[in-house]
Amino acid sequence: MPILEIDHLQKSYGETHILHDINISIEEGDFLVLVGPSGCGKSTLLNCIAGLEPITGGTIRIADRDVTGVSPKDRDIAMVFQSYALYPTMSVAKNITFGMQVRGVDKATQDRKLKEVAGQLQIEQLLHRKPGQLSGGQRQRVAMGRALVRDPKLFLFDEPLSNLDAKLRVSMRTEIKKLHQDLNASIVYVTHDQIEAMTLATKIVVMKAGVIQQIGTPAEIYNRPANMFVADFMGSPAMNLIPARARPQDGVTRIEIDRDGAEPLVITDPVARDLPAEIVLGVRPEDIHEATGQAHLPENAQGAGGDVMIDVVEPAGADTFAVTHLGGKPVTARLRAESAVVAKTRFPLAFDLSKVSYFSPQDGSRLN
Structure with a gap:
């Protein structure tokens, strides 16, 4: 009762x-x-x-x-x-x-x-x-x-x-x-x-x-x-909300994210279906990983990323926060304390696709 x-x-x-x-x-x-x-x-x-x-x-x-x-x-x-x-x-x-x-x-x-x-x-x-x-x-x-x-x-x-x-x-x-x-x-x-x-x-x-x-x-x-x-x-730091474009390609969904000074970052999601052309990709800072050592990456993060320009590095004891720009928005990655990330240099990051959320840019509703 x-x-x-x-x-x-x-x-x-x-x-x-x-x-x-x-x-x-x-x-x-x-x-x-x-x-x-x-x-x-x-x-x-x-x-x-x-x-x-x-x-x-x-x-x-x-x-x-x-x-x-x-x-x-x-x-x-x-x-x-x-x-x-x-x-x-x-x-x-x-x-x-x-x-x-x-x-x-x-x-x-x-x-x-x-x-x-x-x-x-x-x-x-x-x-x-x-x-x-x-x-x-x-x-x-x-x-x-x-x-x-x-x-x-x-x-x-x-x-x-x-x-x-x-x-x-x-x-x-x-x-x-x-x-x-x-x-x-x-x-x-x-x-x-x-x-x-x-x-x-x-x-x-x-x-x-x-x-x-x-x-x-x-x-x-x-x-x-x-x-x-x-x-x-909900979350501290908050979830990253990144404007992106999606389209189906060969049985997977191809997601493109603009990045400063380079070609768009391309992610292929094998699970996402029926996404509209314009989306907002949501990913928690702890679900963005350093891609230099593939062994420690979650299975769904293998290859799901690329090099980005790091704007700011914030050591925080047990973690290191790295801030970049994707889709015209600041994006925070929560990396390991011993990460070798350096500000004002390019650094490889990968997304754990099992943890990402997709939202409608029109009304903000969840799409997956």
């Missing part, structure tokens, strides 16, 4: 449409991440699930119960906000147990649940402090503790890590992932950080301008993006 079902949800402010025909279903124990650029509607959708925003059309069901018109306090949810929303005059312990006290939970149960979550979050030593005496990471743990003691059907997280520094964000991300695994909690999580989405989610919803672009597992979203927006948004 799905823990959350959203059917044909619409949200408008007067004549301004914010969310367009949203349909999402997740099972108990799923970690759903809503991701997209600022203004795409992901936080509005989370607020609609929470009941903080009334919807214009459609239905929301939590644990097979229609909660479309139900008050937030009666939806059996717990929310963790970006701002933490802690009471500054209360101790950590009081912040965590205050909601239970308001609901009339007996003192013994309050104390037991406080002890449990304090142990899970490793904040036992902070229980007598006030929020003003805590670091950002400690305040975030308290906010999570306040949600955990509720034992709700659904946890809602609204960009909970965006106020933390980069190093703390990584460690807190690990803690949230571990909590999900330990509790088998059902979570809906909003972020604009696609790395956060990829590492935390069991299912990702990519949004743009209030419209769902793709729903899938992290692997599906990364390896088979539904359109050029998803391909460009």
Whole structure:
């Protein structure tokens, strides 16, 4: 039974449409991440699930119960906000147990649940402090503790890590992932950080301008993006999107890519079929390989490339990034750290054709 079902949800402010025909279903124990650029509607959708925003059309069901018109306090949810929303005059312990006290939970149960979550979050030593005496990471743990003691059907997280520094964000991300695994909690999580989405989610919803672009597992979203927006948004560095020309030839597809100062780069794809004459070829940086040592190339990269002019070389520890120009666009290859690539020289690169995507230049949709 799905823990959350959203059917044909619409949200408008007067004549301004914010969310367009949203349909999402997740099972108990799923970690759903809503991701997209600022203004795409992901936080509005989370607020609609929470009941903080009334919807214009459609239905929301939590644990097979229609909660479309139900008050937030009666939806059996717990929310963790970006701002933490802690009471500054209360101790950590009081912040965590205050909601239970308001609901009339007996003192013994309050104390037991406080002890449990304090142990899970490793904040036992902070229980007598006030929020003003805590670091950002400690305040975030308290906010999570306040949600955990509720034992709700659904946890809602609204960009909970965006106020933390980069190093703390990584460690807190690990803690949230571990909590999900330990509790088998059902979570809906909003972020604009696609790395956060990829590492935390069991299912990702990519949004743009209030419209769902793709729903899938992290692997599906990364390896088979539904359109050029998803391909460009998910991944760091982003997928290379290269204008190209395609035509059938002797049972294979011949793909030509313009390159600076030389004849077009020609790739023959034995699998691609029925491509239009004008296409956009999408390839991840890690799927462009150094072609000097054929032995280490994937089978589908053998011969699928040629010499290109390298504009910039960026050593990055475990990897070396090489930037060239193909099809009039900058193209990044993620090479081995020991690669002998040198800027302002020609260098052989090969594409792993089993990993490439083809898109329509007209509407951005996936063609393969």
